[in-house]
Amino acid sequence: MGKIVITTNLSLDGVVQDPDGKEGFRLGGWFEQFGGKDLEPWARHETDETLAADALLLGRRSEEWFASRWAARIGEWADKLNSMPKYVVSSTFDHPRWGNATVLKGDVVTEVAKLKQDVAGEILVYASYQLGQTLIEHDLADELRLVVFPVVLGAGERLFGGTTDKKGLRLLGSRTLGDGLALLTYEIVR
Template sequence: MGKIVISENVSLDGVVQDPTGEEGFRLGGWFGQTEAQDLEAWAQVAFAEALGAEALLLGRRSYEWFAARWPSRSGEWADRLNSLPKYVVSSTLEVLDWNNSTVLKGNVVNDVSKLKQEVAGDIVVYASGQLVNTLLEHDLVDELRLMIFPTVLGAGDRLFGEVSHRKPMRLVDTRTVGDGLVCLTYEPARGA
């Protein structure tokens, strides 16, 4: 059975918006303002995560962002991401140019539940804020991996939106990445 793993880069105050500065958000670009050695350490963690994934699950906007960048890249990390099966939740996409991509146009909850039955291993969700909130709301998230960047933005889209009821989580791992980043891993505390 597959495991839905949310993997997010977040500011200290929970902002996920425009980490690269390409979306025009006035506080965007916070990812690139991180120390070089920390970004190198982050890249090692992200590459290892890609090696451990069996599939990617993305929302439309995140898919378009990744699909515009990764197919033209080379190297082991690019080879891994480009070869992974990719599932895209979208009601509007018709053509998926990134190889091994499949659009999920039906009911998100049903489609992702079915995907968890079909894929053995980690199904990693990058970015995809709206999708993350839908998965969390419907108790489809099996693990949260939050890479915390040491900056407070004070504004911007946060990772978590409103949910209909409390979602207790249990911390299962914490580690320092480089000198300034922290990776926190949580699992739902089902039944808590």
């Protein structure tokens, strides 16, 4: 059985929107601005995490974003990302842009529950906050890996949306990446 791990970068107040500043959000661009020299240890962490994973699970917009930035790259991290199986949740398109990708159509909860049965190992969810909210709400996510950037944005889309009930978490680990980024790892308690 697969383990779904939501792994994302966010501000201290939980904003995940427009980290690179290319989406037009007035507060976008916080990733490089507040990551600075800590992005080197961040990249090592992300590479190690990817190398240990078995698949990616993405929303449509995230698949398009990653495909446009990673498909032509080479190197250890890029090679793994580009070759690993990818599953894209979408009801609006049939042709993913990134290689080795399968579109999951139909009910998200049903499709992802089936995916967890079919894929052994870690299934990473990158940058897909709406999908992440759905997975958390329906108890399909198993772990959260949050890289907290030292900035409060005060507005923007957040990973944690409304839920129908409390969602308990257990801290599995915390450490810094460089001098200013905090990596928090939580298990979702059922």
